[in-house]
Amino acid sequence: AQSVAQPEDQVNVAEGNPLTVKCTYSVSGNPYLFWYVQYPNRGLQFLLKYITGDNLVKGSYGFEAEFNKSQTSFHLKKPSALVSDSALYFCAVRRPYGQAGTALIFGKGTTLSVSS
Amino acid sequence: ETGVTQTPRHLVMGMTNKKSLKCEQHLGHNAMYWYKQSAKKPLELMFVYNFKEQTENNSVPSRFSPECPNSSHLFLHLHTLQPEDSALYLCASSQDLVGSTDTQYFGPGTRLTVL
Numbered sequence: 144a145q146s147v148a149q150p151e152d153q154v155n156v157a158e159g160n161p162l163t164v165k166c167t168y169s170v171s172g173n174p175y176l177f178w179y180v181q182y183p184n185r186g187l188q189f190l191l192k193y194i195t196g197d198n199l200v201k202g203s204y205g206f207e208a209e210f211n212k213s214q215t216s217f218h219l220k221k222p223s224a225l226v227s228d229s230a231l232y233f234c235a236v237r238r239p240y241g242q243a244g245t246a247l248i249f250g251k252g253t254t255l256s257v258s259s
Numbered sequence: 260e261t262g263v264t265q266t267p268r269h270l271v272m273g274m275t276n277k278k279s280l281k282c283e284q285h286l287g288h289n290a291m292y293w294y295k296q297s298a299k300k301p302l303e304l305m306f307v308y309n310f311k312e313q314t315e316n317n318s319v320p321s322r323f324s325p326e327c328p329n330s331s332h333l334f335l336h337l338h339t340l341q342p343e344d345s346a347l348y349l350c351a352s353s354q355d356l357v358g359s360t361d362t363q364y365f366g367p368g369t370r371l372t373v374l
Contacts, residue, residue, distance in 0.1 A: 177362070179365075184367075184370075185367055185368075186263070186265075186349055186365035186366050186367040186368050187349065187351075187365040188365070189362050189363075189364065189365075192362060233302070246292055246304045246307055246315070246363075247302075247304075247363060248304075249301045249302040250301060251299075251300070251301045252301070
């Protein structure tokens with residue numbers, strides 16, 4: 144069965160420091176992986192996705208994610224964190240093509256807190 | 260975020276009330292989704308529609324009744340809800356269900372409280 148795991152409920156970093164939000168996945172076949180961010184009282188905003196190609200994917204707001212097939216990971220990264228990056232981050236995997244519906248399976252989310 | 264709108268943003272209802280949530284997408288997409296987001300739990304897929312046809316009901320209780328009159332609009336009709344149904348209900352859309360690389364775009368959600 145498809146699944147994603149976000150092992151950390153919360154990540155705390157100081158502004159200006161690099162940040163990493165972890166995600167591991169379990170899929171049959173090729174993984175299609177996504178990162179979304181949710182600010183308080185808002186819906187989810189798309190950050191980036193991995194479909195195929197380069198293992199380093201660049202997305203919105205300076206975020207990037209590294210796909211590692213051997214470690215089945217898709218960690219979200221940013222070289223220099225901003226206080227405004229504080230939010231809830233979700234990793235997601237798309238169900239395999241052919242299944243009824245191609246909706247996303249989400250991790251439980253990781254709260255990122257960036258201190259000034 | 261304005262590509263997918265949801266109304267109302269907040270809703271408080273009693274267990275005997277009937278209400279409806281509305282979602283509208285302005286992206287020209289053909290697939291629409293309802294998700295439920297409860298505190299401390301992962302997002303749960305509820306329903307999937309493609310070209311107005313329901314393709315998935317993820318074992319959702321019948322007190323939740325979806326309706327998709329066209330590819331741009333999606334409703335969630337609510338009746339005789341329970342307090343545990345209190346959650347953030349999110350609508351999303353994507354180009355269609357065939358394109359496996361399609362990104363889903365989410366609305367801001369409706370915060371539902373059942374008293």
